[in-house]
Amino acid sequence: MEATTMLRSKWFLPGFSAALGLAFLAALWAGGKPRDGLFSLGVMTVVGLLILLGGRSETIRGLRGDGRDERFARLDLVATAIAGNVLIGIVIGACVWEWAHGRDGTPFVQLGAVAGVAYILALGFLRWRS
Amino acid sequence: MKNAIRELRAARSLSQAELAKAMRVSRQTINAIETERYTPSLPLALALARYFDSTVEEVFDGGNDDA
Numbered sequence: 001m002e003a004t005t006m007l008r009s010k011w012f013l014p015g016f017s018a019a020l021g022l023a024f025l026a027a028l029w030a031g032g033k034p035r036d037g038l039f040s041l042g043v044m045t046v047v048g049l050l051i052l053l054g055g056r057s058e059t060i061r062g063l064r065g066d067g068r069d070e071r072f073a074r075l076d077l078v079a080t081a082i083a084g085n086v087l088i089g090i091v092i093g094a095c096v097w098e099w100a101h102g103r104d105g106t107p108f109v110q111l112g113a114v115a116g117v118a119y120i121l122a123l124g125f126l127r128w129r130s
Numbered sequence: 131m132k133n134a135i136r137e138l139r140a141a142r143s144l145s146q147a148e149l150a151k152a153m154r155v156s157r158q159t160i161n162a163i164e165t166e167r168y169t170p171s172l173p174l175a176l177a178l179a180r181y182f183d184s185t186v187e188e189v190f191d192g193g194n195d196d197a
Contacts, residue, residue: 058158069155070171071162 017048
């Protein structure tokens with residue numbers, strides 16, 4: 001039985017960051033804001049470089065990929081769940097706020113619905129698979 | 131979970147970094163296992179036990195067994 005291994009290349013997150021920057025550039029360019037697009041690409045490229053050259057920090061190495069073992073993967077999962085719960089709490093709060101002020105709750109209602117459906121589908125799929 | 135990793139490692143004059151490299155995990159993960167802040171997965175626990183020519187039951191203490 002093979003033990004756990006470092007899960008990703010160190011180029012994974014920097015590459016993902018650069019790809020996001022290009023996506024932002026394309027979207028902002030198409031929306032008539034090429035300067036904002038170039039700025040976004042620049043920011044994401046700098047972020048990617050900082051991650052790539054992040055040195056000995058366990059957090060940066062885990063995010064980057066080359067220091068990502070089973071423990072970091074578990075921490076990442078828990079951190080993602082916490083971030084998701086915070087976001088859903090904010091969406092619910094924003095919905096309530098909008099409704100209390102006589103508005104229809106857009107787009108928070110839709111975001112909350114997507115989150116709820118995604119959670120139920122994911123839970124069902126994982127339960128079926130396990 | 132209580133374990134004997136630190137003692138087994140010390141008996142072989144291994145550093146945490148050396149054991150981590152052998153197990154293909156980070157040094158911080160080995161440290162977290164030794165200080166009982168992290169319970170390894172089954173594959174990692176088996177790999178550690180085999181590395182020290184021992185069994186999982188001898189390396190890790192799962193608590194009292196009243197059976």
